[in-house]
Amino acid sequence: MTASFVHAFHGEWLKRKRSFASTLVVGGSLFTPAIIIAVRLLHHRGLAPIYAKPGFWQELWRSSWESMAIFFLPLAAILATSLIVQIEFKGNAWKQVHALPVSAAVIFLAKLAVILIVMAKFLLLFNAGVFLAGIVPYGLVRGVPKPAGTFFDLPLVRENALYFVDALPIVAAQYLMALRSPNVLVPIGAGFMAWVAALASISSGYAIWWPYAYTTIHYLQDKPKGAHLAAFTQLHWLAAATFVALTAIGYVLFVTKKEKG
C-alpha cells in the first residue's frame, strides 16, 4: 500500500507539471507581494519612515495576509483543487487511471496529497514573496533604513500551519465536487458562490458553520472589526474536523461510483 501510494503520488505529481493549476499557484501566491513591491517603489519617497518603525515586519506580515486570507487563499484552494482534478477529465483519463493496478483509496489519496502539497507550496511562495516585499525596496531605494528585526522573527510556522488548516475544508469540499463533475465550471462556480456566501456570513454569528469562511475568520479574529469572531477559539480544530468529515464523504462517493471513468 505504501509503495503503491508513493509511486501513484509521484505519477500524480508529474501530471501537474506545466498545468494551469501550477501556473496559477505561482501567480496567485506572488501577486500580493508583487503589488507591495511595485507600490513601494512607486512611492519610494515615503518609505524611510515605514522601514524605521520597530514593528516593520509584523506590519508587513499583517497587511500581506489581509488579501491572502480573505481572497487569495480561499480562491487558490478552490481553483487549484478543481483544476488538478480536471486534468483527468480533460485528458479523458479517469478510465485509464481506474484500469491501473492500484486501489481506489490510493488513487484518491495520491491526488489529494498532490493538492495539499500544491497548497503548501502556495503558502511557501507567498512567504518568500513577503520576504522579498520587505527587502527589495530596502535594497533598491537609497536612504531607506534597514528594518528592525528579521523576517524570521515572525511566527511563520505557526501562522502558516494554522492558515493551512483553515483552508483544508475548502480543499475537501472542492475535491468532493470536482471528482464528480466532468465540467470544471461546476466546482469552480459552486466554490465561488460558497466563498461569496462566506464573506456575507462574516458579519453574522453563523460564519463559524461555513467552512469557506475559516481563513477570513482567522485573519479578522484579532482585529477590531472582527471582535465578534474572537469567541471562536476552536476554529482550527473545527476546520480539521470538517476537512476529515468532507474527505470521508468524498472518499465514499468516489469508491462507490458505479461507473468509473
Next chain:
Amino acid sequence: MTAHCLETHGLTHRFGDHKVLSGIDMQVPAGSIYGFLGPNGAGKTTTLRLILGLLATQEGEIRIFGRPLAHDRIAILRNVGSMIESPSLYDHLTAAENLRVLQLVHRCPESRIREVLDLVGLADTGRKRARQFSLGMKQRLAIAGALLHRPSLVILDEPTNGLDPHGIIEIRNLLVELNRRDGCTILVSSHLLSEIERVATHVGILGRGQLLFQGTIEELRRHRQEVLSIRVTTSDNGEAMRAIATDGVSAQLVDGEIVLSALTRERIAAINRKLNAQHLDVYEIRSVRNDLETIFLNLVRE
C-alpha cells in the same frame, strides 16, 4: 496459465431498465488475437469496461488468468494493458512524460518508455506535447501506454478509429508482431470485420447484447458453405419461378433475380434443363458464396 486467458460467464448488464448485455459467455484463448466484433451500440465497450472493472459487475462472472476479477482485480490488472475508446492522454505532457506517469505506477524499468515509443514510431517526438499530436499519434501513444509493462493481456477498444489507411496497417502489423514475439493475448474490438479478419485468430461477434458467434476465424469462414445461395436470371422470371416451384424448390425474386437456397450441382443442372424445356432463355446461373462481411451482417441482423 489456463487455456483461456479471459472468460466471462453469464455476463449481464443493465443501464436502468435497458439490458445492454445478456448472458455473455466469452472465452479468449491464451496467446490468441481475439477480434471482438459488433456494430456500434452492440455492447462491446460495455463488455470491455466490465472486464477492466470500470463498471461494477451486476450479474455473471469474469475470470482473467483463471482468477476472479471480483476478488483479484489489482493483481490481475498488473498484467493487463488497455485502451478503452478514445486515448487517455495528458495534453500538457510530452509522449515520454505521459508514459512516465504509467511507468511509475507499473514500476517497470524506465528504459521501457524508450522501447515502446520506438515500437509505435513516436521516439522522435521529443518535447512536443501531446496536444500537438495528430489523432493517429495520440492513438499510438495510448497503445504504447497499454504495452509499457509487457502485459500478458492487452485490451484495445477500436484502436484504429480515426486512423488513415497507413496508420491502420501499422497498428495491425504491430498487433501481429506483439502476439508472435511476446506471445501476449490481444483482445481487440472493432465494428469492421475487414479490419479484424486480417489479424484475428479468434472472433466473437456481439449483436443486440448477445454473443452471436464465437470461434476461430476458420470456423467463421466455414459459415460460407452453410449460407450458399443460387441466383438465376431468365427471359421470364415469373414463369421460371412457377416451373421451379413444381420441383419443390423454394424460390424468391430479389432485385430481378431468382434466389434459390443451397442446391447440389445435379439439382442445379436439372432446373436448367427444365427451364430450357419450357423454352425459357437462361441468361445466368451463379452460386453466391457469402463473404465474411455478409456472414457478419447476417449474424448481427438476424
